[in-house]
Amino acid sequence: MKLCVIIPLCALFTLTHQVPSQDKCVCDLTNSAKAFPHDKLSTVEDNASKCNGNVTPKKTLELESLMLGLERRLPQLQEDVSVLEREDDGELYGVLSLLVIENELTEIKQLIDKLNMTSQRHQQLTTDTTEQLEDLRAKMAELQEYDTLQVVKRQQANQRLKRDLDQCKNEHQLIPHPTQPPQGICPHGKFVNVTGPEVYTPGEYPGSYMYGAWGRDPKPAVGKENWYWLVMMTSSNRYSNYVRLYSSLSSLIVGVSTPGNVLIHSSNPTTNTVQGPNVVLYGDALYYNCYNKYAVCRFNLATKTITTMQLPEGTRFNSKGNFCHLDECYQYTDLDLATDESGVWVIYTTTQDFGNLVLSKVEEGEQPTFNQTWHTSVYKQAVTNTFMACGVLYATRYVTKEVEEIFYSFDTSTGVEKFNIGIFIKKISPNIYSLNYSPVDQMLHAYCNSFMVSYKVLFE
Structure with missing residues (x-):
């Protein structure tokens, strides 16, 4: 029994090694889908990075600070003008009060000029950013056509779900306050x-x-x-x-x-x-x-x-x-x-x-x-x-x-x-x-x- 098994195995082994090398099987794979445009994706990433660099919270705060400065400056000017009016003797206003108001008007003009320049820059930035975002949205829509497995769509669905869960969680949390506020005599409270x-x-x-x-x-x-x-x-x-x-x-x-x-x-x-x-x-x-x-x-x-x-x-x-x-x-x-x-x-x-x-x-x-x-x-x-x-x-x-x-x-x-x-x-x-x-x-x-x-x- 053992001899009968050994002989066929030896014959098979010999036969396998005698197959000519030129009889190898070669397959050609043809992909009917369009090639992914990596250069277009790279351009979109660069544009998005530039957009993030141009729009920052600091630029918004700059405008808010200028507005706050103007808001606080105008009541002071009004008060000083009232002082000047009280000094009127029918013929002559107080020279010192006039000088104070002149200086205040100069400062307010400088503040308004800076506010106008900042506002114009922000308006231009808004216009440019809107155009860039529309362009990015169109390009991303084109690129999404290559996502035949719908990976991006599933990621977006997961992000929406995570955002809704976080919002639900935050709605049930209180604003963080001191656990035990410091006890001291303060005219303003704690x-x-x-x-x-x-x-x-x-x-x-x-x-x-x-x-x-x-x-x-x-x-x-x-x-x-x-x-x-x-x-x-x-x-x-x-x-x-x-x-x-x-x-x-x-x-x-x-x-x-x-x-x-x-x-x-x-x-x-x-x-x-x-x-x-x-x-x-x-x-x-x-x-x-x-x-x-x-x-x-x-x-x-x-x-x-x-x-x-x-x-x-x-x-x-x-x-x-x-x-x-x-x-x-x-x-x-x-x-x-x-x-x-x-x-x-x-x-x-x-x-x-x-x-x-x-x-x-x-x-x-x-x-x-x-x-x-x-x-x-x-x-x-x-x-x-x-x-x-x-x-x-x-x-x-x-x-x-x-x-x-x-x-x-x-x-x-x-x-x-x-x-x-x-x-x-x-x-x-x-x-x-x-x-x-x-x-x-x-x-x-x-x-x-x-x-x-x-x-x-x-x-x-």
């Missing part, structure tokens, strides 16, 4: 949210100075109630030697500085000039980290005099105790100055506190001092910014390039700390290098990669 941005402008020097700060004086001198201030780090992104003043928000938006710069010193940097972007203006005086010192300087804009307040031994300075997130630390942010309804505060850290935030209140006077100090349990380099509102310290942290979170609070009236605030700030640029609260109008003024941005603080 701090519950931040909206905006409401102002977004590159100012006079678009893209020139990455670090800086801006805002309003909560305790302005007479005649400076509507002024805004700006301090830019003009040397190595670290130092500055002047504060720049603007007579109104519209002046700041269009980049017309009146009365201009107030010099701290002719050299930059040098003794008692500004180090780091976290500065504030209060009572017509600039408070900031003195150059190369663990001390706070107060520069009086009227008298041009400087007084210093020494911080405790062991205070971190010279970029050793910065605000940070996982990817970056903000250089020379060791000291953060803040203002609220009660005055000026300084936020810092020391070696004795193992890098945790320390908060001190500035006692005003001819020689300012630190009145009281509080110690917290939040690590400074886990924080990206701080600000004060109604005697409560708030700290932020980096979430994404588009979102910053106010996650922490410390109530100086009760000593209670909270780590679950959960208020989110919509960012225009990835990094906020300074954040100041203005008790005058309950706004947060942020300086972000050379742009000035403001947000509205909502109280319950």
Whole structure:
């Protein structure tokens, strides 16, 4: 039996190897479908990318900021005209009031000119974008004919389903508010949210100075109630030697500085000039980290005099105790100055506190001092910014390039700390290098990669 099996297998093996090689079978495959136009798809992708680059939220905010500046400027003009009318003695108007109105009209004209130019650019952009989108839609309809397996159609159906599910889910979620709002005595009520941005402008020097700060004086001198201030780090992104003043928000938006710069010193940097972007203006005086010192300087804009307040031994300075997130630390942010309804505060850290935030209140006077100090349990380099509102310290942290979170609070009236605030700030640029609260109008003024941005603080 075994022999009978072996013989046929050997014969088959021999026969297989004796088949001539020229008898191989060859098949021709003919595809009746049209070849996919890869070059056309590549063109559509390039055009879509250009369209996305041309239309950005920043351009919309630019127009909104100009409108806001004009909206705030016109009532001021009306008020000044009323003052002028009251000064009429039948023969002669007040010369000074006429000069003020002339300057205001010049600024308003510049603001309107910039608004018209921006509006025209946006109209042209809208027209161009509409034409591009129609062209893209037509080309994509042509390309969809090649989708014989209907893959794209199924993906679109899945996207619609996912969108409907997300919408259904969001409708049943409450707007995020603090789980337990900070308890403190505040004339406005409890701090519950931040909206905006409401102002977004590159100012006079678009893209020139990455670090800086801006805002309003909560305790302005007479005649400076509507002024805004700006301090830019003009040397190595670290130092500055002047504060720049603007007579109104519209002046700041269009980049017309009146009365201009107030010099701290002719050299930059040098003794008692500004180090780091976290500065504030209060009572017509600039408070900031003195150059190369663990001390706070107060520069009086009227008298041009400087007084210093020494911080405790062991205070971190010279970029050793910065605000940070996982990817970056903000250089020379060791000291953060803040203002609220009660005055000026300084936020810092020391070696004795193992890098945790320390908060001190500035006692005003001819020689300012630190009145009281509080110690917290939040690590400074886990924080990206701080600000004060109604005697409560708030700290932020980096979430994404588009979102910053106010996650922490410390109530100086009760000593209670909270780590679950959960208020989110919509960012225009990835990094906020300074954040100041203005008790005058309950706004947060942020300086972000050379742009000035403001947000509205909502109280319950």
